[in-house]
Amino acid sequence: MTAPQPSPTVHVVGASDAEESPDERRIQGRSPWVLAWGRLRRDRIAMISLGVIVLIVLIAIFAPVFTLLTGHGPNDQYRLTGLSPQGLPVAPNHEFWLGTDDLGRDILVRIAYGARISLLVGIVATVITVAIGVVVGIAAGYFGGVVDTLLARLVDVVLSVPFLLVAIALVSITGPSLTVVILVIGLFSWASVARIVRGQVLSLREREFVEAARSLGASDTRIMFVDVLPNVLAPVIVYTSLLVPVVILTEATLSFLSLGLPPPTADWGGMISEAVPYYQTSWWFVIFPGAALLITTLAFNLFGDGVRDAFDPRSERLLQQ
C-alpha cells in the first residue's frame, strides 16, 4: 500500500500540453499553466510546504524503514520494556525515541504507518469528492433548467445535512472500515465543488467556443468534458489543494470518535483518541501524533494557499511573502 504523491504540480505541467487557452500571449507562447507553475516555484512558503509534504509522503512510503531502524513493528506490544512497572506508557528514551502508547507500542513507528492512512484517505477521498462535484456542477450549469434546479436542491440538501452526525451514523451501521470512511467523506463533501463549478459553467456555456462546438455537431457529453471542463480546471485545482487538509482532518476526527479505522491499525486520529485517558501522565502520547497531524494539515494549507495565489495572483493571500 503506497500513498500516492499529492503533487498538483504534476497535473499542472501535464495539463499544459493538453489544452491551450485561446488568449495566451503570442510573443512567448506560455500557457496559463506554465505561468502558474512559474509563480508557484518562486513562492518560498509554498515550496517549503511542498518539501514538508514530500517528506511526509516519503515517511509513509518508507514506514517499514522505521521498523528496521528501531526493530519495532507498528502493532508489536512491548509489555516489559515499553510499559512502566505501573503499566503506564514509557517516556521517550534511547529504545523508544518518541515513547510508547498504552499497550507498549512504539509511537514513532505508529506515526510513520499512520501517515499512510492520512495520505491515502486525504487523496482518494478528495479525488472522489472532486470527481462527483465536477460532474454534477458541469451538468447543472450546462443543461440549466430542470436539471439545474434539481441538482441545486440536491446540493442544498447535502450542504444542510449535519455531515458528521450522518457520517458517524452511517459508519456505525456498516461498521468501520477504510472504504466506508473514504466513501462517507466523498459522498458528503462534493456539494461545494459542484457549486463552484456550476457558477463557472453558467457563464462559459454562453461563450462562442461552445456555440462553435455545437454547430460542428459535437454531442453534449463532448462539449461538457472536452470543451468546458478544461476551462474550469484552474479553480478546481485550487479548491482541490485546499480540500486535502480538510479531508485529512475529517478522517482524523472520525477515527478520534472511534468511527474510522478499526484497531489495531495505526492512525493519527485513533492514536490521539487512545491517548485521552493518559494525557495527564504521558504528554508524548498526545503531543507527537498531534504534531504529526498538525504539521501535515499546516503544510497542505500553506501549499494550497500558494497554489491559489499562483493561479489567481489578485486573490487574498493567507500569508504575505
Add this chain to the structure above:
Amino acid sequence: MIRFLIRRLALGVVVMWLITVAVFALFFIAPNDVARTLAGRQATPEVVASIQARLGLDQPLWRQYLDFVGNALHGNLGYDYYHGVPVTTIIAAALPITLSLAIGASVIWLLLGVSTGIVSAVKPRSIADRGLTVFALFFYSMPTFLLGLLLLLYLYFYLTLAGYSWFPPGGYVPLSQGVMPWAQHLILPWLTLALVLAATYTRLMRGSMLDVLGEDYIRTARAKGIRESRVIGRHAVRSALTPVVTQFGIDLGQLVGGVVVTETVFSLPGLGKTAIDAIGQQDFPVIIGIVLFASAAVVVANILVDIGYAVLDPRVRLH
C-alpha cells in the same frame, strides 16, 4: 419580501423532506437486526417476532416511513430501544447543554473573528496583521479534538499542578446553579470550538473590510472630518459584516460537527455525546431522533440567517 419568505420556507420544507427520506433509507433499509440484538442470543423466533411487532419492524417499508414521518411531525420520535425512554425526553435533557456550548462558542467565535479581522484590515501588513494571520492559519489547521486535549493538558492539568485550579477538566453544571460555575465549566469547551471556527472569520472579515475601506463613501466620510474610529465602527464594519453573516449561516452545519467532538473531549452529555453513545449501542431511535432534530435546527437556523441577510441587504430578495 413575502415572496422571498415563501420561497425560502418552501426550500426548507423540501430539504427537510429529503433528509427524512435519506435518514429513513439509511436506518430502515440498511441491514441490521435490532430485534435479534435486543432479544439476546438464546431468544426463540417468537420472541424476536414479538419484539419486531412492538417496534413496528414487521410493517411494509412505505408504512414504516409514513408512521415515522407522521410521528416525527407530532413530536413523537419514538422510544429508546433499551430503556423505553421517549427520544424527545432524551433530546430535551441534552439540548440545554448543547445550546450552552453552541451559543457561547458562537458569540466568542464571531467576536474574536470579527475583531481580529478589523484589527488586521485597519493596518494591513503591520506586525499585528501578520501575527493574527499566522494565528488564524494555525488554528485553521488544528483538529478540534487536538485543541481540546491541549487546552486540557495545559490550562487544566499543568495549571492545576502549579496551584491554579482555574479551569475544571470537563463536565456540565446547569445554569440554574449559577452563572459563574456554568461558565467556568464551559470556558475551555467554548474556546476549543471558537478558536478553530474563528480562524476563517479573521481572514474573511479582513478581506471584506479591506474591500469596503477602498470604497468612495469611506473617503467621503473621512473628508467630512468624521473621526477615524467612527468611520471604521459605523460606516465600514456594517457593510463589511454582510459576507460574514452569509458564511455564518453556511458554517452552522459545521458547528454541529464541532459540537459532537467538543462534547466528547470534555464529557459533556449534550446531543453530540448522546448520539455517539447511542451509536455504540446501536440505539437507532435515539440516533435518528438526534440526526433529524439537528438537521431541522440547521435548516431553520439557515432560514433565519437568510432572512436576516435579506433585511440587511435588499438586493438578495430579488433572487
